Amino acid sequence: xxxxxxxxxxxxxxxxxxxxxxxxxxxxxxxxxxxxxxxxxxxxxxxxxxxxxxxxxxxxxxxxxxxxxxxxxxxxxxxxxxxxxxxxxxxxxxxxxxxxxxxxxxxxxxxxxxxxxxxxxxxxxxxxxxxxxxxxxxxxxxxxxxxxxxxxxxxxxxxxxxxxxxxxxxxxxxxxxxxxxxxxxxxxxxxxxxxxxxxxxxxxxxxxxxxxxxxxxxxxxxxxxxxxxxxxxxxxxxxxxxxxxxxxxxxxxxxxxxxxxxxxxxxxxxxxxxxxxxxxxxxxxxxxxxxxxxxxxxxxxxxxxxxxxxxxxxxxxxxxxxxxxxxxxxxxxxxxxxxxxxxxxxxxxxxxxxxxxxxxxxxxxxxxxxxxxxxxxxxxxxxxxxxxxxxxxxxxxxxxxxxxxxxxxxxxxxxxxxxxxxxxxxxxxxxxxxxxxxxxxxxxxxxxxxxxxxxxxxxxxxxxxxxxxxxxxxxxxxxxxxxxxx
Amino acid sequence: xxxxxxxxxxxxxxxxxxxxxxxxxxxxxxxxxxxxxxxxxxxxxxxxxxxxxxxxxxxxxxxxxxxxxxxxxxxxx
Numbered sequence: 001x002x003x004x005x006x007x008x009x010x011x012x013x014x015x016x017x018x019x020x021x022x023x024x025x026x027x028x029x030x031x032x033x034x035x036x037x038x039x040x041x042x043x044x045x046x047x048x049x050x051x052x053x054x055x056x057x058x059x060x061x062x063x064x065x066x067x068x069x070x071x072x073x074x075x076x077x078x079x080x081x082x083x084x085x086x087x088x089x090x091x092x093x094x095x096x097x098x099x100x101x102x103x104x105x106x107x108x109x110x111x112x113x114x115x116x117x118x119x120x121x122x123x124x125x126x127x128x129x130x131x132x133x134x135x136x137x138x139x140x141x142x143x144x145x146x147x148x149x150x151x152x153x154x155x156x157x158x159x160x161x162x163x164x165x166x167x168x169x170x171x172x173x174x175x176x177x178x179x180x181x182x183x184x185x186x187x188x189x190x191x192x193x194x195x196x197x198x199x200x201x202x203x204x205x206x207x208x209x210x211x212x213x214x215x216x217x218x219x220x221x222x223x224x225x226x227x228x229x230x231x232x233x234x235x236x237x238x239x240x241x242x243x244x245x246x247x248x249x250x251x252x253x254x255x256x257x258x259x260x261x262x263x264x265x266x267x268x269x270x271x272x273x274x275x276x277x278x279x280x281x282x283x284x285x286x287x288x289x290x291x292x293x294x295x296x297x298x299x300x301x302x303x304x305x306x307x308x309x310x311x312x313x314x315x316x317x318x319x320x321x322x323x324x325x326x327x328x329x330x331x332x333x334x335x336x337x338x339x340x341x342x343x344x345x346x347x348x349x350x351x352x353x354x355x356x357x358x359x360x361x362x363x364x365x366x367x368x369x370x371x372x373x374x375x376x377x378x379x380x381x382x383x384x385x386x387x388x389x390x391x392x393x394x395x396x397x398x399x400x401x402x403x404x405x406x407x408x409x410x411x412x413x414x415x416x417x418x419x420x421x422x423x424x425x426x427x428x429x430x431x432x433x434x435x436x437x438x439x440x441x442x443x444x445x446x447x448x449x450x451x452x453x454x455x456x457x458x459x460x461x462x463x464x465x466x467x468x469x470x471x472x473x474x475x476x477x478x479x480x481x482x483x484x485x486x
Numbered sequence: 487x488x489x490x491x492x493x494x495x496x497x498x499x500x501x502x503x504x505x506x507x508x509x510x511x512x513x514x515x516x517x518x519x520x521x522x523x524x525x526x527x528x529x530x531x532x533x534x535x536x537x538x539x540x541x542x543x544x545x546x547x548x549x550x551x552x553x554x555x556x557x558x559x560x561x562x563x
Contacts, residue, residue: 157536163528196527215531223534224527234529245543252539253532 010369012127014147017088020072024090025060027076030083032147037084039149042122052137053111055144056089091142092307092354093330093384096374097131097168098187099356099364101340102176102266104141105183108134109169109261111141115149116159117254120247125152129161130168130192136354138328139347155239157249165257166216167193173264174212175199182336184357188367196220212263215256266340283392283431288467292423293321295465295474296389299421300325305386309415311360312393316342316353322389323351330385332377334359360393360411361401381415383483388416392472395425399435399443405454413458413481420459420479424451426471448473457481 009017014032018025028036039045040059048054062073076082097105108131116126126148133145159165168187171194175181179202186194196217200208207213227234240246284292296318305327310319313331315338323329323346331353333339339355346353356377358364364377390412397403412420425432427443436443451473452461459477466473 157540158529158532162532163525166528219531220527222527223530227526227530234526234533238533240540245540248543249536249539252542253535256535 012145012147015082018076022090024088025072025076026057026086026088026146027080027082028084028086028147030081033083035151036146036149038151039119039124039146042119042124044118044122044124048115048118048143052140053115053143055091055135055142055146057146058087060085060087086146088144091135091137091144092328094135094380095354095356096187096364097172098184099358099377100131100136100183101336101343101355101357102173102183103340103343104136104355105131105169105173106261106265108141109165109173111143112165112169113254113258113261115143117251119149120152120250123152123154124149125159126150126161129165138352138354139343153237153239154243155241155246156237157240157246158238159250159253162253162257163220164192166220166260167195169193170212170216170257170260170264171196171199173261173266174216175202176336177264177266178207178213182357184364188364191368197224212260216260268344284467284470288470291465291467292391292474293317295463295476296321296391296421297325299387299419299463299476300327303387303419305419307385308387308389309381309385310389310391312390312396313342313355314338314392316345316355318389318391319353319355320346320349320351322387323353324349327352327387329353330381331355332358332360334361361397361403378414383414383417385416387419387421388412390420390422391474392423392425392431394422395429395432395435398446399432399439405446405451406457409455409458412455413479416479417483418479419462420455420475420477422455422475422477424448424473424475429471432471 004019013029014036015026015028018027037059040057045054049056060069060073062070062077065073073085076085097108100108111134112126112129112131116129119125127150128145128148133143133148134141135144136142172181172183172186175186175194176183181202199213199217200221203213203217208218240249300322304325305322308319308322308327308329310316310322310329310331313319313333314335316331319329319331319342329352331339331342332355333342334357336357339357342353342355346355358377366372366374366376366379368374390408394405394408397408398405412422426448427433427436427440427446432443455477458479458481460480461475462478463476464473
């Protein structure tokens, strides 16, 4: 078989995902085929597919598919022992829960509960409830793990993934809301979320005895001490004679989880260091800001990029502008509050923006088994974008992070396939001065000429515009170095 | 007004009772003597709630049956 197995696809014994020629295929083991086929024919599946909440999936038939694909399919079915092969829609930019603002984790939690409840009507349930089953197509959460769905015993009143849903969705959301813990702090180092025992140690006394932590943390923690480690009786499946009663209990469980989810909903207007940055009014006058906007709009209108990466997007003004002009945008910023705001705005305006909490100075590392389960941000982003925006961000990298200009352009050249829109902010700029904090000597030689000489190795100037009355310049640069073969 | 105060007083009493119970439970909590399955507490909590909701299922059915019967009598009358 010529395809490569996705590094993250090995936990589920029912099948795995293979990438081949830019396409994604799911190989399903023979023993899992009948359950999956039943689900694919269910009303729930059709409804979820129509609404785009389930990843696009097509069952491949070697008799009817194209000759190239038929050979691959034949290989999967005969040599790899697959019972069925599905082709999946490829989501443009895979992202992981530790890169989402809490608003996106909340949306993924809602989708997981919706899916569990809708599929329950036809006797299906979820094997697991983890945010790793969800990707985002722009602002929309999409459930991607079809093999997570299984036939349930109608008399079973318990939801097995209950504890996992709490660990991976509810506790990270509640701890962010009540204690300001960022999702990356909780989820980067823990594959399966926050254990109630760990959360319990952090809680104030009043939180221990009140919802949502009472039922999410304290009671499970107190009850956990009452279970003997060698006692496996509580894990045995309980089947009730009255199926109606089992369904009644299960629906009540889902209602309870939804209630806890609502308690943990991120507040819509959080404040952070950067949340008022664009509205501060002390960086540009309106004429200066309009000049900057017109420059970016002109780039978008002349070059019509399909994929844009907006680095340091703040409240997403330019990400939204690019999306309005037809681009698919990945917008990154280190501040979860502003990234959450971008998600809410893009969602309300139905724009194709994927906002992620990523600091380009310390981009998301590769994590998981052998550091291969979840690739790093740079691995995913490398040369995936026609255009990269680095607006009002380079001075933060130079001053605060102490990254040399040449290295910033090395990285920009890895990210963009073609264009870079970058803003030069000179040392005389008030924002630059605010960051300096007495380190003036280090940066006094930073002139537009020095800036321009730093990118000549990778880029040429297409257009440059001075923003009148400021120490700032806008550049449209075109990459001159050939794309890397890797 | 008096009714309002009485119901508020009852709610406060109930709240006080719950808080006392929870403080007692917290105070009586035992340290982890051995390795504890992290998911066991949540599963046990789900089972306790399931038992309670399961009882509610019958209460609702009985209430429904009484209501139907009463309505049926009224309709007949």
